[in-house]
Amino acid sequence: MGSKWCFALVIISCFVVTGFAGGQEHIGQYSQADVEAGFNLYNANCITCHGANGDSVPGINLRTNEFRRVSTDSDLNRIIQTGIPGTAMPPGRYNTAELAGLVAYIRAMREFDTVATGRGDAARGQNIFEEKGNCNSCHRVNNKGSRVAPDLSDIGAIRSPEALRRSLIDPTASMLPLNRPVRAVTRDGKLISGRRLNEDTYTVQVIDTEEHLISLIKADLREFTVLKTSTMPSYKDKLNPAELDDVVAYLRTLKGSR
Ligand code: HEC
Ligand code: HEC
Structure with missing residues (x-):
């Protein structure tokens, strides 16, 4: 009798938990x-x-x-x-x-x-990545493309599909603090804009728009600004929902060598 009740309780609690x-x-x-x-x-x-x-x-x-x-x-x-x-x-x-x-x-x-x-097609997505989306002009995948923006060769292993979609639709909102674009002006007036790779109290490492890796000493700078908006354009209106699915499907296949 006792065990029967116990059994019934288990079923009820399962029901409550899933119902919640x-x-x-x-x-x-x-x-x-x-x-x-x-x-x-x-x-x-x-x-x-x-x-x-x-x-x-x-x-x-x-x-x-x-x-x-x-x-x-x-x-x-x-x-x-x-x-x-x-x-x-x-x-x-x-x-x-x-x-x-x-x-x-x-x-x-x-x-x-x-x-x-979704119903995305990775092969079509790759084509959009390289042609219509022109993503290679900023991003690198498997040694092809620019280094101005983060290398995406293993992005499918480290970001969820939802996060990938958000990056395409609203790049600024999905920006990681470390990846922020920066603008620096040296004492002698040279303007450097690029993407922050690393920063400590005294120095900051930047990859500039010409893909040069530059280490700056903050004390030598006249101006140093971390920008709050992404340099990546939103693809919300540039690609239709099916094309966005395709690009996400392609990014999902990029799992590096891990
Ligand atoms: C004008 C340069 C530019 C173009 C073009 C561009 N991106 Fe980006 N993208 C960036 C930068 C810079 C970042 C780094 C963070 C930020 O600023 O949003 C980024 C971030 C991302 C991220 C997030 C990376 C992470 O670590 O989470 C994804 C995914 C991405 N881009 C995919 C794409 C795809 C797909 C396309 C083409 C449809 C594209 N990007 C086109 C500049 C660009
Ligand atoms: C250092 C390597 C290593 C890491 C890290 C690791 N695993 Fe494992 N895991 C193994 C190996 C090896 C086995 C197989 C052991 C065996 O049966 O000989 C295993 C077995 C398992 C099993 C049991 C499968 C079965 O039926 O016996 C599960 C579940 C599992 N891992 C989940 C995880 C999860 C979740 C994580 C992260 C939180 C994790 N593992 C992290 C190496 C690892």
């Missing part, structure tokens, strides 16, 4: 927010061994959920925390929210990719 997330966007049974958080944690902590597609450890494919020891979400939770003694799989200290994100991402990895990439 009702208003959010979902990928399968997991919330989009959890999956995105997991994507970022995965890229920071797991990708070096398991790879961008989750299949670098022989016999294990996290993307298609082919496991050796894992069947339930709580197995995943446990293994991520304890690691697997005697193997290269390390223990990890994550809080409850982070664990939920990692589990959600592993469970939804495959759908996450297809949902987010």
Whole structure:
């Protein structure tokens, strides 16, 4: 009798838990927010061994959920925390929210990719990248293109499809603090504009619009401004939604050599 009640309670609580997330966007049974958080944690902590597609450890494919020891979400939770003694799989200290994100991402990895990439066509996307979008005039991919803007050769492994789409639609809002464009004027009046690569208290390293790497001593500058708007144009009106899908699909394939 007691165990019957217990069973019923488990079902009810499952129902309540899934019911709660009702208003959010979902990928399968997991919330989009959890999956995105997991994507970022995965890229920071797991990708070096398991790879961008989750299949670098022989016999294990996290993307298609082919496991050796894992069947339930709580197995995943446990293994991520304890690691697997005697193997290269390390223990990890994550809080409850982070664990939920990692589990959600592993469970939804495959759908996450297809949902987010939509019906985009990577080959068409590459063509738009090189022709109509003229992205190569600023970005470099696999040793081709300019160094004025960040190299995108592994962008598909380090940014979520959502983040990639945001970069195209609203570059200024998605700008990373380090990548900000800068404008410097030296004591003798020389103007340097470029992209900040690194900065400390006394110096700043910039790659200028001619692709020269320049190190500036701040004390030698008459003016040093970090600009708040991206030099990347928004493609919101330059490309239609289908073309944006194609470009995102192409960027998703850029996973460097990892
Ligand atoms: C230093 C390399 C390394 C890192 C980092 C790493 N793993 Fe692993 N992981 C492994 C190896 C190797 C195995 C396979 C162990 C074995 O079965 O021999 C494994 C196994 C697993 C398994 C168990 C699969 C199964 O069914 O047995 C899961 C799940 C897993 N890793 C998830 C993760 C997650 C999530 C992260 C990041 C939070 C992570 N791993 C980070 C190397 C790593
Ligand atoms: C005029 C130069 C320029 C052009 C053209 C340009 N970009 Fe950018 N892009 C940048 C710069 C500079 C950044 C670095 C951060 C910022 O300013 O937004 C950037 C950032 C990005 C990022 C984010 C990188 C990250 O680390 O998250 C993506 C993705 C991107 N661009 C894709 C594209 C694509 C695809 C095209 C063509 C459709 C394109 N860009 C065209 C200058 C450009």
